[in-house]
Amino acid sequence: MKFVKSPKSLQWILTVITLAISVPQVFAQDAGTRVAVVNSEKVFNESNLAKAMQTRLQNEFTKRQNDLRDSAQKIQTAAEKLDRDAAVISEADRVRRQRDLADQDRELQRKQREFTEDLNQRTFEERAKIAEKANAVLRQIAEQRKLDIIVQEAAFASPKADITDDVIKALNSQK
Template sequence: MKFNQSTKWIQVGLLAALSSLALPQAFAQDAGTRIAAVNVEKVFNESNLAKASQTKLQNEFMKRQNEIRDSAQKIKSAAEKLDRDSAVMSEADRVRRQRELADQDRELQRKQREYTEDLNQRNFEERAKIAEKANQALKIIADQRKIDVIIQDPAYANPKVDVTDDVIKALNNLK
C-alpha cells in the first residue's frame, strides 16, 4: 500500500514538474503579442472630426438654446415684477398671474428637457460617426505596426504603447 501512495506522489510531482516546464514556454509564445492603448476621450475631444462635429452641434442647437435662455429671462422678469406689484394687486389678479407664471415655467421646463434630450441624441449620433472613423484609423495603425490588441482607456499605459496621437493624426487624414 505504501508503494501505491508513494507512486501517486511521484506522479503528482512529475506532473507538476512537467507543467512548470511547459508554463514558461506558453508565456514565451505570447511574448510576441503586441499591445497598444488608446485614450478614447482624447480622440473625441482633439480630432478635427470631433471639433467639426462640436461646431456643427453648437450651430444646430444655438437658436433653441437662445430661445430657452430668453424665455427664462422673461419669466424671471415677470416673477420679479409680480413680487414688486403683488402688494397693490387684487387677490384675483395676483393668483391669475402666479398661475400664468407657473404655466410658463412648466412650458419652459418641458422645452429644456426636449432640448437636452435632442442634444444628447444628436451628440450620441455624432460620436458614433467619429467612433466608426476612429475604428478605421485604429485598424490602419494596427495593420501598419502589426499590433495584435489595442486596449481602450486602460488604467495605465506606458507612453511607448499609447497610440492615441497616431489615431488622431490618422483620423484627421481620413476622407
Template sequence: MKTLSLMPMLAAAVLAAGVTAAAAQELKIGYVNSERVLREAGPAKAAQAKLESEFSKREKELADVAAKLKTASEKLEKDAPTLAEGDRSRRQRDLVEQDREFQRKRREFQEDLNQRKNEELAGVVDRANKVIKQIFETEKYDVILQEAVFAGPRVDITDKVIKALNGAK
C-alpha cells in the first residue's frame, strides 16, 4: 500500500523536473564579468590613464616630501648624540609637525583620487550597462547576470560587451 501512494508523488516529481528542464532549455542566459570589463575595455583604460595624468604631479610631490622626511629623520638620528637637548627637541618637534602635515596631504590626495576614480568608473559602468541592455534587447536574452559564483563560457558575453564598448565612441 505504501508503494502505491508513493507512485503519484514520484510521477509528479518526474513530470515537474521534466517541465523545469524544458523551460530552462528555452531560457537565454548571459553573464558579464564586470571586473574584466572595468579592467580591459577601452573606456576603462582611458579613464585610468586620465586619472594617472591628473594625479601624477601630486603623487610625485608626495613622494618627494616623504623622501625628504626620511632623510631628515635619518640625519636627526645620526646627529642626536652630539646635539644639545634643546636643539634635539626642537628638531624632533619640527620633524613630527612636518610628518603630520605630510600625512594630512597624503590623506587628502587619497580622498581626491578615490572620488575621481569613482566618478570616472561610474561613467564607464553607465556606458557598459547601456551596451549590456542593447545586447539584451537585440539578441533577445531572458536574463543577463553580472555577478555569479560560476559561469560557463557558453553564457559568458563579456567579450561582446568589451568589443561593443571599444567600438562605441
C-alpha cells in the first residue's frame, strides 16, 4: 500500500479501526441493552406442548407405520420364497413373480414417501402452533423483564442470560 509509509502509521490505522469497531459496543452497553437467549429446540422437545404433540403424531401415524412395516415384511418373505422355489418353478412363473415383487416394492416405496411427507407436514404444523405460543410467552417475558433483545440459538450464552427454562415453565402453565 502506498499510503502506509511506516509501522507507526499502520499502528495508528489499526487503532482507529479497533476504536471504530468497539465504540458502538461500548455505547450499547452503556445504554443498558438487556439481552436474553432462548434455546428453541429445547422448548420444542421438553415442553408439555411438545410432549403432547409427540403423542398426537404417534397416535396419528402408528397404524400407517405398522402397515408399512408389515408390507415390507410380506415382500421380504415373498422374495425369500421365490429364491427357494426358483429351481422348481417354470421360467415364466419366476419372471411373473419377480415383476409382482418389483411392483409391490415400488408401491411400498411410494407409500413410504407419502408417509414421510405427511409426517413431516404434520410435524411442521404442530411445531408452528408451539412456536406461536412460545413467541407470545417470549413477548410477555421480554415485557416483564424489560428485555431489549431475545436471541434464539446463540453460539454462546451465559446461563444467567438463558431464559429457556422460564419459557418452558410459562408454556407448561398455560391451558
